[in-house]
Structures are given as C-alpha cells and as structure tokens.
Amino acid sequence: MIDPVCPRHTAILEENRVLLTLLDGPHRPFVRVIPKHKKYTAAGDKTTTFTNKIWIEQADAKAISPNEEITLMDWGNAIVREINKDKNGNVTELTGVLHLEGSFKTTKLKLTWLPDTNELVPLTLVEFRYLITKKKLENEEDIVPVANKDTKKEVGGVGDSNMRRLKRGDILQLERKGYFRCDVPFITPSKPIVLFAIPDGRQTATK
Incomplete structure (x- = not known):
C-alpha cells in the first residue's frame, strides 16, 4: 500500500x-x-x-x-x-x-x-521487535521464558537534507533500509529526527 x-x-x-x-x-x-x-x-x-x-x-x-x-x-x-x-x-x-x-x-x-556537507540531519532509527519469541503459547505455559527482553533497538544515522521538511506521522522509505514513520521531526541540528521502522512482513514471529 x-x-x-x-x-x-x-x-x-x-x-x-x-x-x-x-x-x-x-x-x-x-x-x-x-x-x-x-x-x-x-x-x-x-x-x-x-x-x-x-x-x-x-x-x-x-x-x-x-x-x-x-x-x-x-x-x-x-x-x-x-x-x-x-x-x-x-x-x-x-x-x-x-x-x-x-x-x-x-x-x-x-x-x-x-x-560530505553540513546540511545532513541527525537521525535515530528505532525498531520495535516482537514481545514474545514463540509463535504460539500453550494454555498453561509460563510466559516468562519466552518473553523477549530485547524489544527495542535504536541506531544513530545521518539523513539527506530534504528530511528537514518531514512532519510527524509522515511515511517514507529509506533506500535499502525499509519503511519508516516520522515520530519526531527536525527541530534543531542538535536533536535527531526520530523514525520508527514499519514492519514489511518479511520478519518472522521468532526473529
């Protein structure tokens, strides 16, 4: 879509x-x-x-x-x-x-x-991962052993100058990286734009 x-x-x-x-x-x-x-x-x-x-x-x-x-x-x-x-x-x-x-x-x-110019903008790329590492839990199964303790990953980057015009909620594709939604737009060069990764269906439920 x-x-x-x-x-x-x-x-x-x-x-x-x-x-x-x-x-x-x-x-x-x-x-x-x-x-x-x-x-x-x-x-x-x-x-x-x-x-x-x-x-x-x-x-x-x-x-x-x-x-x-x-x-x-x-x-x-x-x-x-x-x-x-x-x-x-x-x-x-x-x-x-x-x-x-x-x-x-x-x-x-x-x-x-x-x-290599001073127009590049700082980025924080955020990926949210699955809360549960198992596709299906049995009725009496304890959830603690299969709870994912690593559910959020943040990576720093730099982006092209055009990203200064992004608004909160804008959807974009980063070439060779996937799809993202802008959560925090550009404010000042000292504060990164925050982009949330959008799952594209290629990930498995146990990754």
Missing part, C-alpha cells in the same frame, strides 16, 4: 561511516533536483548535492575490493582505487574515480551515499 506512493530518502548509519574521496569529482558542489519517487510524481521532488567527498556505510565499504567498479545510486558508476583500514579491519578511508559511462548492469554493489 505504501511502497507505490511514499517518498524515498537516503540515510547512512553513523557508526564508522566512511568517507569516499572521488579524485575527479566536482570540487565545487552542485545540486540536482530529482523525484522522490521515480514512478509516482505526486510524491514531489528533492534536491541532491554532488561533491568530490561522499559518505558510505562501513558494511558497504568492507564489501568493496580494490579497483572494483561500484554504482552510486542516483549518480552513476565509480571505481574504488584505494582502501585504507585500521588495525581492527574497519575501513577508514576510500579513494576512487568516477566512471559515469559505466553500466549499472555490470556492477555487483549498488550503494547509497550522502554528500
């Missing part, structure tokens, strides 16, 4: 996010206006800033091999030349070049990204 109409936005998890420097990227940032939903124009438009330094998630950075060609969603392809890691194996920095003439059909990784 919501997928065909809800706007799309981009978010990157805050923990150990990685800066990708594009050596031939635009040194002077420029902005493009693109639709919030490619198949539903009524969702409106959003602005995307293109720069020579962009953020990607740690998990995505770890999946990249040296000299691998990747697709940066809503931009085009790039080739990652150098990968720097710390002593724990976390990626600390990436260096690459654009390859916009490349085809997304040839790449294994299609990655979300955000520009």
Whole structure:
C-alpha cells in the first residue's frame, strides 16, 4: 500500500561511516533536483548535492575490493582505487574515480551515499521487535521464558537534507533500509529526527 506512493530518502548509519574521496569529482558542489519517487510524481521532488567527498556505510565499504567498479545510486558508476583500514579491519578511508559511462548492469554493489556537507540531519532509527519469541503459547505455559527482553533497538544515522521538511506521522522509505514513520521531526541540528521502522512482513514471529 505504501511502497507505490511514499517518498524515498537516503540515510547512512553513523557508526564508522566512511568517507569516499572521488579524485575527479566536482570540487565545487552542485545540486540536482530529482523525484522522490521515480514512478509516482505526486510524491514531489528533492534536491541532491554532488561533491568530490561522499559518505558510505562501513558494511558497504568492507564489501568493496580494490579497483572494483561500484554504482552510486542516483549518480552513476565509480571505481574504488584505494582502501585504507585500521588495525581492527574497519575501513577508514576510500579513494576512487568516477566512471559515469559505466553500466549499472555490470556492477555487483549498488550503494547509497550522502554528500560530505553540513546540511545532513541527525537521525535515530528505532525498531520495535516482537514481545514474545514463540509463535504460539500453550494454555498453561509460563510466559516468562519466552518473553523477549530485547524489544527495542535504536541506531544513530545521518539523513539527506530534504528530511528537514518531514512532519510527524509522515511515511517514507529509506533506500535499502525499509519503511519508516516520522515520530519526531527536525527541530534543531542538535536533536535527531526520530523514525520508527514499519514492519514489511518479511520478519518472522521468532526473529
């Protein structure tokens, strides 16, 4: 019901996010206006800033091999030349070049990204989990052993600047993350937007 109409936005998890420097990227940032939903124009438009330094998630950075060609969603392809890691194996920095003439059909990784600008907004992504870890309880069964003690998970992130205009109750999709409802909209840069995850039916009752 919501997928065909809800706007799309981009978010990157805050923990150990990685800066990708594009050596031939635009040194002077420029902005493009693109639709919030490619198949539903009524969702409106959003602005995307293109720069020579962009953020990607740690998990995505770890999946990249040296000299691998990747697709940066809503931009085009790039080739990652150098990968720097710390002593724990976390990626600390990436260096690459654009390859916009490349085809997304040839790449294994299609990655979300955000520009390295001060316009990004802080986020708290909240997931509520099942209260009971068993699908069905017997009549006399004690509920305590199957009660889930970990029913709420909060993760910090950053989102695109267009999310400043979200209102409480707005439904949106975060690319590659799922569907969310805005519980606390943008107030100041020091207070995160709070988004509640919407179950999409793929979770099992015992997850």
